[in-house]
Amino acid sequence: MISIKTKKTNKKWAAKLDGLCRSWYKFSRNKLSVFGLIIVLTVIFIALFADKIAPFPEHAGAFVDLGNAGRPPGEGYLFGTDQYGRDILSRIFFSFRGAIIMGIGVLAVAVPVGVFLGLIAGYFQGSLIEPLIMRTVDIFLALPPLVLALAVSAVLRPTLFNSMMAVSFAWWAWYTRLSYGMASSIRNEFYIQSAELIGASRLHILLREILPNCLGPIFTKMTLDMGWVILIGASLSFVGMGEQPPKPALGTMVADGAKYIPHMWWLAVFPALAIMIIVLGFNLLGDGIRDMLSTEEV
Amino acid sequence: MAEDMLIIKDLKKYFPTEKKDLYVRAVDSINLTIKKGEVVGLVGESGSGKSTTAYMVMGSYAPTSGKIIFNGQDISIPAKKRPLTIKKNIQIVFQDPGTSLNPQRTVGQILGLPLRVHHIVPNKDMNDRIIKLLDMVGLSEDYMYKYPRTLGGGERQLVAIARALATDPSLLVLDEPTSALDVSVQAKIINTLMNLQKQLGMSYLFITHDMSLMRNIADRIAIMYLGKIVEIAAATDFFQRPLHPYTQMLLSSIPVVLKAEQELKPKRIRSQGEIPSPVNIPSGCRFHTRCPQAGEYCMKEEPSMVEVFNQHFVSCHLYKK
Numbered sequence: 298m299i300s301i302k303t304k305k306t307n308k309k310w311a312a313k314l315d316g317l318c319r320s321w322y323k324f325s326r327n328k329l330s331v332f333g334l335i336i337v338l339t340v341i342f343i344a345l346f347a348d349k350i351a352p353f354p355e356h357a358g359a360f361v362d363l364g365n366a367g368r369p370p371g372e373g374y375l376f377g378t379d380q381y382g383r384d385i386l387s388r389i390f391f392s393f394r395g396a397i398i399m400g401i402g403v404l405a406v407a408v409p410v411g412v413f414l415g416l417i418a419g420y421f422q423g424s425l426i427e428p429l430i431m432r433t434v435d436i437f438l439a440l441p442p443l444v445l446a447l448a449v450s451a452v453l454r455p456t457l458f459n460s461m462m463a464v465s466f467a468w469w470a471w472y473t474r475l476s477y478g479m480a481s482s483i484r485n486e487f488y489i490q491s492a493e494l495i496g497a498s499r500l501h502i503l504l505r506e507i508l509p510n511c512l513g514p515i516f517t518k519m520t521l522d523m524g525w526v527i528l529i530g531a532s533l534s535f536v537g538m539g540e541q542p543p544k545p546a547l548g549t550m551v552a553d554g555a556k557y558i559p560h561m562w563w564l565a566v567f568p569a570l571a572i573m574i575i576v577l578g579f580n581l582l583g584d585g586i587r588d589m590l591s592t593e594e595v
Numbered sequence: 596m597a598e599d600m601l602i603i604k605d606l607k608k609y610f611p612t613e614k615k616d617l618y619v620r621a622v623d624s625i626n627l628t629i630k631k632g633e634v635v636g637l638v639g640e641s642g643s644g645k646s647t648t649a650y651m652v653m654g655s656y657a658p659t660s661g662k663i664i665f666n667g668q669d670i671s672i673p674a675k676k677r678p679l680t681i682k683k684n685i686q687i688v689f690q691d692p693g694t695s696l697n698p699q700r701t702v703g704q705i706l707g708l709p710l711r712v713h714h715i716v717p718n719k720d721m722n723d724r725i726i727k728l729l730d731m732v733g734l735s736e737d738y739m740y741k742y743p744r745t746l747g748g749g750e751r752q753l754v755a756i757a758r759a760l761a762t763d764p765s766l767l768v769l770d771e772p773t774s775a776l777d778v779s780v781q782a783k784i785i786n787t788l789m790n791l792q793k794q795l796g797m798s799y800l801f802i803t804h805d806m807s808l809m810r811n812i813a814d815r816i817a818i819m820y821l822g823k824i825v826e827i828a829a830a831t832d833f834f835q836r837p838l839h840p841y842t843q844m845l846l847s848s849i850p851v852v853l854k855a856e857q858e859l860k861p862k863r864i865r866s867q868g869e870i871p872s873p874v875n876i877p878s879g880c881r882f883h884t885r886c887p888q889a890g891e892y893c894m895k896e897e898p899s900m901v902e903v904f905n906q907h908f909v910s911c912h913l914y915k916k
Contacts, residue, residue, distance in 0.1 A: 494655070
């Protein structure tokens, strides 16, 4: 009996492994997306182990060493030091944490909410709930997310958590529209009809029959959006509505450093480059995932 | 004779068009009964309303008027409102197995759904039951973890059949189950279906445009033309003496190889033109625009069903009593 069971599970896993190999082959055909993956993994690694690998972990907080203030990039301080003598590289490493938390946090709220509303609106077409959801979505999409997030942040206390809430509030509607479009075409497929005729519950049809067929584009959008959300998060902290000093945030560092341009250019340029690299990494990764999940045969 | 399982009475389905008083009369007052354990073939050209009829039996469309009675229960209501027991007893196999199986679910999950919804077996016996279902359609248990995209068209259709069988239905609606498949696998699907029908004693409503297929499998055949049934007869009777000019036209269009078959076949009648639009249905007999034997009378009055031989009904002025 046990041996039969292992045989079965083996087959199940073999099929999964085969699928993974295929996916990786598709993904890795594009060298740029592999490059994107490497960037993203590196950023996540740095964020996780910032206190181990940063040259001056104590510089991440309120630290003053006026003797070393304003050092240009070079010996000891790879990216130079800021006006208080803190190592820019260490502060960038620590600010990756906030950036990643920002991205994951926003998507963790906006995606489930947005997708579920979109599935409901798409599946129950012709009922009252569809225009109710979709017209609300239209209102949200009419406002630029940054403006909306700024408006919401302005009434909340400036913390990382609140800026996450603000961006989520501005972001869910994009997922609703995406999943609405897919759900309204999938609902006409014969396999949905078949599930209905069998008598499956609505929740089953939404989550087990329709949702899995929407996941590809949703994952792609999520990866691409990670970059965008981090960018918006940086914009919020640039105007002082994100993580508060002395904790490092990429946007705050750029904002502070901008005052010292041009003679202490490294204060603003390196954090700005860091933002660019994160966004670039997620965008390249997103492109790769899109190619990987597309149904087009290899 | 066995009792009537499904009774279709004066069934109509009109679809509205953009113009106010104009309707697509897809199904226009048809009567049909299916007995227990009987295979009824519903044959017609594209646009004759045969699939619309099937969808009304399934409950995907609500009829405009008329009744569908299943085991004494009126089921002319949309599928959503039907009780689970009705859904359990009427299942469908769709035309294209490429779109009737969810690409993101494994065969095991697909077959597990009806078992779970209708509580056919307790959860612990689920796997055994799925394996049994696969075995019934001639697939090995290895298929359980496969995704539909890794299967061929014939295998997919077998999975779709297994899904329909999962609830142990008494009526199976087959909407051209072989027309999307390669000729090489059509025979296998048909054989599987017919063996299962004998084993399980199900009734089939077999929708098709393939007359030669019907000869081998159907107990009774109904011919549809422009939303109406023009001829109904037992299969043997049907091929020996087709009555309606349209039926004769259809039968004469079957290519034959053997000489014996050649003799059975009516004289070649060239089919004239296309099926008219169901929005603008010809006056009188619907078939008069293409009928080689149409007289003036046919344009004026619509013929009604008459029983020419025992249980052989036809709707044509040529056989008026």
